Amino acid sequence: xxxxxxxxxxxxxxxxxxxxxxxxxxxxxxxxxxxxxxxxxxxxxxxxxxxxxxxxxxxxxxxxxxxxxxxxxxxxxxxxxxxxxxxxxxxxxxxxxxxxxxxxxxxxxxxxxxxxxxxxxxxxxxxxxxxxxxxxxxxxxxxxxxxxxxxxxxxxxxxxxxxxxxxxxxxxxxxxxxxxxxxxxxxxxxxxxxxxxxxxxxxxxxxxxxxxxxxxxxxxxxxxxxxxxxxx
Amino acid sequence: xxxxxxxxxxxxxxxxxxxxxxxxxxxxxxxxxxxxxxxxxxxxxxxxxxxxxxxxxxxxxxxxxxxxxxxxxxxxxxxxxxxxxxxxxxxxxxxxxxxxxxxxxxxxxxxxxxxxxxxxxxxxxxxxxxxxxxxxxxxxxxxxxxxxxxxxxxxxxxxxxxxxxxxxxxxxxxxxxxxxxxxxxxxxxxxxxxxxxxxxxxxxxxxxxxxxxxxxxxxxxxxxxxxxxxxxxxxxxxxxxxxxxxxxxxxxxxxxxxxxxxxxxxxxxxxxxxxxxxxxxxxxxxxxxxxxxxxxxxxxxxxxxxxxxxxxxxxxxxxxxxxxxxxxxxxxxxxxxxxxxxxxxxxxxxxxxxxxxxxxxxxxxxxxxxxxxxxxxxxxxxxxxxxxxxxxxxxxxxxxxxxxxxxxxxxxxxxxxxxxxxxxxxxxxxxxxxxxxxx
Numbered sequence: 001x002x003x004x005x006x007x008x009x010x011x012x013x014x015x016x017x018x019x020x021x022x023x024x025x026x027x028x029x030x031x032x033x034x035x036x037x038x039x040x041x042x043x044x045x046x047x048x049x050x051x052x053x054x055x056x057x058x059x060x061x062x063x064x065x066x067x068x069x070x071x072x073x074x075x076x077x078x079x080x081x082x083x084x085x086x087x088x089x090x091x092x093x094x095x096x097x098x099x100x101x102x103x104x105x106x107x108x109x110x111x112x113x114x115x116x117x118x119x120x121x122x123x124x125x126x127x128x129x130x131x132x133x134x135x136x137x138x139x140x141x142x143x144x145x146x147x148x149x150x151x152x153x154x155x156x157x158x159x160x161x162x163x164x165x166x167x168x169x170x171x172x173x174x175x176x177x178x179x180x181x182x183x184x185x186x187x188x189x190x191x192x193x194x195x196x197x198x199x200x201x202x203x204x205x206x207x208x209x210x211x212x213x214x215x216x217x218x219x220x221x222x223x224x225x226x227x228x229x230x231x232x
Numbered sequence: 233x234x235x236x237x238x239x240x241x242x243x244x245x246x247x248x249x250x251x252x253x254x255x256x257x258x259x260x261x262x263x264x265x266x267x268x269x270x271x272x273x274x275x276x277x278x279x280x281x282x283x284x285x286x287x288x289x290x291x292x293x294x295x296x297x298x299x300x301x302x303x304x305x306x307x308x309x310x311x312x313x314x315x316x317x318x319x320x321x322x323x324x325x326x327x328x329x330x331x332x333x334x335x336x337x338x339x340x341x342x343x344x345x346x347x348x349x350x351x352x353x354x355x356x357x358x359x360x361x362x363x364x365x366x367x368x369x370x371x372x373x374x375x376x377x378x379x380x381x382x383x384x385x386x387x388x389x390x391x392x393x394x395x396x397x398x399x400x401x402x403x404x405x406x407x408x409x410x411x412x413x414x415x416x417x418x419x420x421x422x423x424x425x426x427x428x429x430x431x432x433x434x435x436x437x438x439x440x441x442x443x444x445x446x447x448x449x450x451x452x453x454x455x456x457x458x459x460x461x462x463x464x465x466x467x468x469x470x471x472x473x474x475x476x477x478x479x480x481x482x483x484x485x486x487x488x489x490x491x492x493x494x495x496x497x498x499x500x501x502x503x504x505x506x507x508x509x510x511x512x513x514x515x516x517x518x519x520x521x522x523x524x525x526x527x528x529x530x531x532x533x534x535x536x537x538x539x540x541x542x543x544x545x546x547x548x549x550x551x552x553x554x555x556x557x558x559x560x561x562x563x564x565x566x567x568x569x570x571x572x573x574x575x576x577x578x579x580x581x582x583x584x585x586x587x588x589x590x591x592x593x594x595x596x597x598x599x600x601x602x603x604x605x606x607x608x609x610x611x612x613x614x615x616x617x618x619x620x621x622x623x624x625x626x627x628x629x630x631x632x633x634x635x636x637x638x639x640x641x642x643x644x645x646x647x648x649x650x651x652x653x654x655x656x657x658x659x660x661x662x663x664x665x666x667x668x669x670x671x
Contacts, residue, residue: 085585115486
């Protein structure tokens with residue numbers, strides 16, 4: 001008789017997380033677990049708390065109740081700088097748009113996480129160039145964000161998020177501002193993190209096509225989990 | 233206000249005779265008759281002596297320059313939001329001329345309000361610089377009827393000037409068309425900027441030429457401004473080249489260079505003002521050096537005359553320091569506006585894992601790289617010609633411009649770091665999560 005393979009520790013675990021803006025509740029006791037190699041889509045209508053959940057998962061927001069454990073570390077016990085360091089070393093974040101630094105060439109935008117860690121400029125630029133090549137933007141490495149299309153800027157943002165081979169990838173409406181083809185390209189890059197590299201991906205989206213590509217779907221409504229389904 | 237001060241200075245009448253006459257014999261035994269002169273109304277010699285009066289008036293006008301730069305910078309505040317509003321108006325059918333008229337009306341009203349406040353503000357300044365000072369040291373003449381005429385004229389001029397500035401300054405907003413979703417960042421000095429620099433430079437050159445040899449400084453400043461305008465017209469920042477480069481290869485250096493590229497037009501104008509301040513520091517420091525350590529064979533002044541000239545140099549340096557402080561305030565205003573305009577990108581950079589102190593360091597580096605080089609370069613350029621001449625005569629006074637450049641550069645750098653610290657709250661606000669949702 002062979003022993004069952006051990007269940008890996010979750011990459012991300014939210015327990016009974018609650019948060020309000022002024023008197024408006026955004027999250028009401030949401031629990032969610034994300035394992036390595038897994039893609040979880042968080043869906044729901046506008047204002048249901050999807051982005052707040054992602055912000056809490058990234059340590060950008062400290063929830064008023066509940067706990068968030070990211071890669072085995074309780075975020076409430078980390079100070080602001082420790083959370084920032086954890087994000088840039090272990091976590092990739094992709095937002096809807098407008099996340100690149102204006103007037104900074106794509107190559108340097110992508111190299112930022114390594115440079116913020118004190119990395120050598122030449123080495124960081126080489127790594128950034130490779131990451132841009134991976135998303136098909138090697139030729140646009142010297143362009144600034146204002147000079148490229150929305151889709152190209154979004155792919156550059158994905159390249160930046162993938163630069164440090166993150167163990168957790170958090171994406172907030174990453175394809176909302178893209179057309180179908182551009183959106184599919186970006187989604188494939190994000191899914192590769194889980195399928196190829198064994199990372200965990202939390203995908204916040206209101207796009208049903210994007211959500212259908214996930215392993216599991218968690219639907220929120222009015223700040224609470226309305227429905228959870230295993231898709232594959 | 234500086235213009236009103238200049239008018240007041242120019243209305244001072246010639247020095248009157250005191251009526252006290254002294255007779256004595258000089259070293260060669262010749263009879264000397266000296267007619268005593270008494271400054272009008274206990275004025276300081278800078279105003280009382282007819283030969284020095286134009287220089288004082290020019291200094292007052294020069295002091296207006298950084299305030300003008302500050303006004304232009306203030307017009308840019310909220311530029312991103314304003315551009316967005318203009319695009320919406322364009323989509324609703326507003327023609328470029330309509331938008332220009334709207335902008336002109338808004339700024340004309342602001343300048344008119346400012347013009348009305350000039351008279352009360354002048355009264356306060358007059359109390360500080362006339363009755364509050366002892367006779368012989370007063371820096372403003374008694375209140376004169378001419379000012380009552382000058383004031384409404386000034387209000388009218390400010391209204392027209394404000395309208396022109398408003399119509400021209402944010403003109404870049406419409407160049408890319410109303411459907412452009414991205415905020416139009418101005419990467420080069422505007423035509424209005426270049427024209428303003430050129431006009432001011434030419435006026436100063438002409439004025440300096442007229443008042444030669446007293447107008448050497450305005451001549452130099454004017455020539456410098458003309459050069460700045462020519463450089464700006466070639467779409468290059470004078471102190472940074474067409475695209476500011478990051479030196480050092482750190483994240484802070486890269487982010488600061490990018491931020492300076494985004495606000496190049498404003499930084500170029502302010503750098504020009506700081507360069508002029510540097511020229512003033514350099515020239516006055518060299519002059520002070522020559523007075524304290526006169527060259528061999530040169531004039532040695534008695535203590536009274538020395539005090540007079542040194543206090544004049546001190547006054548000029550103080551005017552330069554005020555102008556530099558205003559220019560730094562202008563840079564700070566520009567950074568604040570830039571932070572507000574790019575808050576989504578700032579918030580995203582913070583989300584990426586950039587600590588707040590790194591983002592504050594970026595602001596400090598931006599300020600230092602925009603402010604210190606022009607001050608140091610101006611000081612050296614303004615002081616070294618005289619300084620080198622002094623050193624050639626073995627006078628240590630020739631080192632004064634170098635010392636001034638060192639001290640001035642360090643002081644400006646320190647001020648930049650303190651200002652960046654003061655911006656911490658704004659930076660923190662720009663990193664707010666709510667900014668990840670703004671368009």
